[in-house]
Amino acid sequence: MNVAVLKTKAEQALSESFASAAAALPGSAEIRRLRLDAMSRFGALGLPTRRVEAWKYTDLRNALKDALPAPPTKAPKARPADVEAALGPLAAVEAHRVVFIDGQYAPDLSALVADGTVTVASLATLLDSDASAAELLDASAHDDDAVLALNIAYAGDGAVVDIAPLADLDRPVLLVFVRAAEEPSFAAVRNVVRVGEGALATVVEAHVTLPKAAKDFQLNTATKVIVGKGAKLAHLKCTLEAGGGTHLSNWLTELGPDADYRGFQLTAGTLLARNQIAVTFAGEGAAIDLSGAFLGRGAEHIDTTLVVDHAVPQCTSRELFKGVLEDRARGVFQGKVIVRPDAQKTDGKQMAQVLMLSPDCEFDSKPELEIYADDVVCGHGSTSADLDEDLVFYCRSRGIPEPEARALLIESFIGEALEKVEHDALRSALAELAHNWLRHAAPAGGDA
């Protein structure tokens, strides 16, 4: 049967507004061609629907009613104190801080020490000036991803972080993405993190909001990560945008031999969040540990989708995600682990656990193991449960008031995932963010 594919209002708007947006986007003729190619891929793919297996539980085509315009070119003024307040507990973490307001680099709010170990540049600047910048937008291994295609087409700015070989960073690189626009708007951010051979680094992406920002927003963010031979990267993302918006995120990680990658994501307070993490093992002996916590209430929908591709032998993967769902919130966890025929001695373990605190919340869990090698150890598990009322009573009988007893037990549940964060100050800040959320305070300052 041959059916003309009808485009939704959002799809049409995204395609049509590209022509006018393209002129303002950074990049040479080569970059413009890349963007055009991406846009035509998007035109062919359309927004993903639940009929696309990877989007089975998050029907983006249905959820995205309209495309929002780009934010005003003159970003609203944000003072350093506003950024501090928006970061909440994260502000106390000593870091190389690089700030973006509505997707645009804000040099006056950024404090980077150039000490030869780490360089952070604005993507927009590099796209305009660097002849080899096309690779910064490359995602050729993910040609079938409509969200990534939009990201390439519209990417306005982002951070390009280079960690020198053998560098041992004394503090994390904190990339702060502040939502400030008072009108609903769309932004596409593209980051690149390259960790040189043998280097040790921590890179954090924090998505936060100013109190006066519009409730509605659309963010499409993608971070390409390349971890060199024997290097170790802790990569964290805190999605705390507070509001009624859509947060679409992609991490595309490629690991060299003996690399060690520890990814962690905390998501709380976004109406629709889709966090995709794709990891490819390109060299033997590498290890990943992906973990995170997602906290949803109201009508929030938080989707964590992992694709771990064991393309080479002798690699290890661990995944642990913890969710807390209240009200009508919906959590989605999809964990695909591919073990290619040559990837012998692969060791993979995956676990997703969710606390469902209301009869109206929903959790969809889909582990997928595709194993083509025969000498491997792989396992997965998924649980969902309510709080143990006997434990709540036990705490209350010791004088702990009920709300505090519940919060304490939920915190202990999330704690197992937070323990995966090795950086002490970051782990404490994340714990405090979760603690605030559980007590119905805005996780990171501002009004929730």
Place this chain on the structure above:
Amino acid sequence: MLEIKDLHVKLADEDREILKGLDLTIPKGEVHAIMGPNGSGKSTLAYVLAGREGYEVTAGDILWDGESILAMEPEERAAKGVFLAFQYPMEIPGVAGLTFLRTAVNAVRKARGLPELSTPDFMKFVKGKAERLNIDIDMLKRPVNVGFSGGEKKRAEILQMEVLEPTLCVLDETDSGLDIDALRIVSDGVNAMRSRDRAMLVITHYQRLLNHIVPDRVHVMVDGKIRKSGDASLAHELEKSGYAEYQAKAA
């Protein structure tokens, strides 16, 4: 003083009555023991005193210090001085013992109008008590009761009792699962807490515990009621004769 008057209790979602008009009075300064066979309603009484959900009081009242506690939440009862040592102390993965103790102590102090203890003050407060119960501080850095032996759990339970400074202590089958050494440590802990400002109710199946914690009064509970009361010698009598004659009477 604890006054339980004609207490009738059933399970909230079943019609079966468990406590059938129970009367019991424990003045401060006294330790009373309730003995009875399995299924007589002993643990139900303990839970109803602590305010556990799932039970419905259909008639009667429980007064503590002259005030009815039936409408109080478990945490309010704890603040009023009620403490239940559980027959099966619960494991709380992910919450360090010290965090749990400090949260509980400060919640209770706050409710009693006392200033909260700082971390160093709390540590001083808990350390001596833990040592007397042969509890290593490192053990309290681990999650509450997780991986503890039966004896360790009961000792941790008595430590909770000591730090919360209750005035009404209810010990539900505290002797179950204890070897003789653990039994002595736990009993010493309980005896050390005997005071004229404190009432204690020791619930047990066996007389063994009452050799260590000698009660002022012993009550025999069968089928939801106190069937006989006497002094400590009643426990020894029961050990010989068993509960059969009371069960026959109750039926």
